Amino acid sequence: MNGLEKKILQLFETYQVARNGILQFQSFQSKVLNFSRKEQDNLTEAIQFLTNKGYIEEVKQGFKLTSSGFDYLYSNITIEDTENEIMDVFYSKNMGVSHVLPKQALMGTKVSLHPKHKENLNEAIDNLLKKQFVEDANTGLRLLQAGYDHIY
Numbered sequence: 001m002n003g004l005e006k007k008i009l010q011l012f013e014t015y016q017v018a019r020n021g022i023l024q025f026q027s028f029q030s031k032v033l034n035f036s037r038k039e040q041d042n043l044t045e046a047i048q049f050l051t052n053k054g055y056i057e058e059v060k061q062g063f064k065l066t067s068s069g070f071d072y073l074y075s076n077i078t079i080e081d082t083e084n085e086i087m088d089v090f091y092s093k094n095m096g097v098s099h100v101l102p103k104q105a106l107m108g109t110k111v112s113l114h115p116k117h118k119e120n121l122n123e124a125i126d127n128l129l130k131k132q133f134v135e136d137a138n139t140g141l142r143l144l145q146a147g148y149d150h151i152y
Helices: 003-014 025-032 037-041 043-052 067-073 079-092 115-130 145-151
Strands: 022-024 056-058 062-065 100-102 134-136 140-143
Touching: 003 025, 003 043, 003 056, 003 067, 022 025, 025 062, 037 043, 043 056, 062 067, 079 115, 079 145, 115 134
Parallel strands: none
Antiparallel strands: 022 062, 056 062, 100 140, 134 140
16 A cells, blocks of 8 residues: 555544545545645545555545445554553543543543544443453443552
8 A cells, every 4th residue: 555545544534434434525625635746646546446455435425434444544543542542531630549530521532532442442441340440430430449550
């Protein structure tokens, strides 16, 4: 995969397109205007390459990020990364042992906004529960001593 093809896939990340989500033509075109002349000249071939690889599909409204494309684009983000993002929210809010992080506190953070973290969220919380970093507090997650020791 060349630089232009990677750059096109990065547009899906820029717009936080989820698995099988659509990058609208208007959004795509607004970014392509900033590509170099050579990149613009090679755009059709790059889109064809990504389509042939099964990473994107052209649909009526724009380009669809397929499951294969999503997995390729976010292959570097693991469940552990999502766990760390959750724990970073506790840290950023300077929370101590037994403090409860309301479920809504995760809204608007990287954990809830980033498509891969959003997919990983439930499994990551389950792992944090198993590690006894947090416990379920009905309204949110309560920080336990092991979780406190992990983040501080």
